[in-house]
Every structure is written in C-alpha cells, then in structure tokens.
Amino acid sequence: MKNIKNIFRKEFKTYFISPIAYIVISVFLIIIGWLFFSTFFLEKQASLTKFFSLLPITFAFIIPAVTMRLFSEEINIGSYELLITLPLSFREIILGKFFAAVAFVAIMLSPTLLYAFSTSLIGDLDWGPVIGGYFGAILLGASFSAVGLLASSFTKNQVVAFIIGMAICFSLTLLIDFVLFFIPNVFIGFLQYLSANYHFQNIAKGVLDLRDIIYFLSLSFVALYATNLVIEEKK
C-alpha cells in the first residue's frame, strides 16, 4: 500500500515535469470546449448533455496519450529493469501508475467545471445529471486509463502504445453506434453491454444503475489484470 503511494507520487510528479501534461490538457480543453460551445447557444438549453455526449470520443484519443508513456518509456530507456528489481510487486507498480493516470484525468477534467458554473448562471441548470456526468467521467477515465496502461505494457514504442490504446478505446466507444445496422437483433443487447459509451450515457443522464458502475469497474479490472499478465510474461 505504501509502495503504491510511492509509485503514484513519482508518476504524478513526472507528468507535470514534462511539457506533455500541459499540451494534453490544452488540446483536451480546446477540442471539447470548441465542440461543446459551437452548438451550445443554438440549442437554447442550460444543460451539459452535449458536453457529456462528447466526452467518451474525446477521452478515447486523449487518454491513450496520457497513459502511453507509463510502461513504454520505461521499457525503452531501460529504467524498467531498475523498477522491477526494486522490492516492489507487479500489483504495486501497476496500481501506482494507474492511479496516477486517473488523478491526471481528474485534473484535466476539473477546468470544465467552469462550464457547469457558467451554464448555471444563464439558465436553470439541473445539477443531478451534472454530478452524475462527472462521476461517470471519472469511471470512464479510469477504465480508459487501464486500457491505455495495458497498451503501454505491450511495447517500448510510445506511438504504437498510443495507437493500440486509441483503437481499443474507440472500439469501446463506437461499438454499438457503428455496427448497429449490420448485426442481428439478438446480439444488440450483448454489444450494448460491451459499449463504454452506452454505460456512460446512462450515468450521465443522472441515473445511477449498479450495472453501469460494475461495467466500468470490471473493464478497469480486466485491463489491469491483463497488464499484470503481460509484464509477468516479460520475465
């Protein structure tokens, strides 16, 4: 437990030493702000629904950029060998890095709280879906971070890690929307359950269903467990 904290602190600190953190945060805020506000005043509704509906697709390519260096960089420069030979378990290393990524996502998301406050000034904002939306956003961010971490453990090349992570996150986001027309009805329910977007939109409506929460927790767990298997296999 103490070592998870040590790894977390180191990784979190490293994020803000390099310029990558500031670039990623800026890109995220510019894209999501532009997409959200470009239609905000046309709809004449004081609601963040549009913002939250954009979030999964934006996260799908932003979060792999956040997580791509976590293992790839270490494997590339060789510090991975130092890390593995310190008295740390794989679980501590993985969880420390995972929580650092989740904390980073939370920091990245926090400036968008201003959207909620400014929207509440110009109209009657329903805070239920907003709170649900941010809760869901953290869950979504956590599962995508776990997926990104898994992608990062595959390779020493950060670009490859980014592309693999993005491909998986995009599939999870667009799964149901894209294949809906091509598949028999019986599979729709099943595919819907696999779609991160579907579960996120449920939470963002302000409906807290245990199934959606379990989905995100199990997605994170599966990805982190797979990461453990991958680095175990490297020995």
Place this chain on the structure above:
Amino acid sequence: MIKIKNLTKYYGDLCAVDNVSFDIKKGEILALLGPNGAGKTTIYRIITGYLKPTRGNIEVMNYNIYDHMMEIKNKIGYLPEAAPIYKDLLVYDYLDFVADIRGIEKDKKLDHIKSLGDLCGLNDVMHMTIHELSKGYRQRVGIAHALMGDPEILVLDEPTAGLDPNQIVETREIIKRIGKKKTIIYSTHILSEAEATCDRIVIINKGKIVADDTLEGLRKSLKNQSFENIFMKLTKGN
C-alpha cells in the same frame, strides 16, 4: 550467501546461460568475467528477479528465487548495465523515491541520501535533472541507487564501462570501500581492475563456466601467464 545451482536460461532457441553453478561467500568480492554475450547480464538479471530462469535455482541467504523473490530484492542492490535511470527527475528526487521504496524512515532519509551523496560524489549535482548529467555522473547515481538502504549484496553490471580514467579509479575506490562490509558480484572488461579489486574470479564463455578460482589459483594452473593471456586462452574462439 548466494548459491547458484544448474542455472539455465534460453531466449527462444538461444542458450544464454548453460547449466551454471557457483557459490558466493559472505563478504566476498567476486568478478564475473567473460566476453560480450557470454551471459553475465542474464545471470545478474535472474539473481535480481528481472528474468526467470528456464531451469535451475538460485538461493540468496537461504531464500529461493521462486518463492521469496521479494525478500531477495530487499537484500540486493543492483546497478544494471549503463545505469538506465529516469531522465526527467532531479537526482535528489530520484534518490528520495528509491529511499521511500527501500523503506527508509522519514527522519533518517535525508542523512542517508547525504551520506550516499558524499560516498558517490553526487552532492554538487543533487539538484540537476538526470538527463543533464554526464555519463560518469549518471553511473554514480546508479551506484547510489544500488547502495540505497544498505543492502547486504551488491550486483554491479560493468560499473566502470564508458567512464574516463579518473572516474574509473574513483568508482574502483568506491567498490573497494563498500566491499569491506558487503558481498559484491560485478563484471568488468578491464582485467587489471578485476585483478586489483576481487577476491575471486569466475570466467564464463558462451553461457558456460570456464574458470572459477582465485587469481593466484588461475595463475598457478596456467603457468604464470599474464591475466590477459589466461582470459584469451579460456574464451578463445568467440
């Protein structure tokens, strides 16, 4: 202290370490020598838990690597080849991070880092980023990393490789100084260095042990030839 028994490691079809067995006694400084690609680094990586052996076993202070790797990692300080350290952190921050993982208490941490800074000559660069350091200084950070928390065993993979003559002498002095209290296993391509610092020499070639003796013993068995000649004779055809 360390018992290596029938250690074998394959990378795919390539046999990197072939049925190697030797013991290292407490307080001994052992030089593991051999040409490049002989399997030295692989042996280190198995001792330190970075790799798993294909066959065979290693016991470190009666802990075996299959069941008690965490205890072993606590006893060993390891400097991998070329000291691959995080480039973005300050030297101090990095040592602080390692001290936390080694479980050094808060009130003793600063003193410990300072004394390692003295020993390894790092005090001038404590507040520099690691990627700004020259190779020699980075190597010293690596040695400080290995010494953090006073481990009883040190595994140093070519600690003097790529250093200038002054730094080589300094590093050798550090090894001699800490070697009085610790068990050290290390490798080098400078044979005179091994002559000057080591109690015992193990030479491997193509994954097999070709010599395991004190320097005197080696000289005796090969009729007082120079160490270079002995080395070449034993590892020829590589």
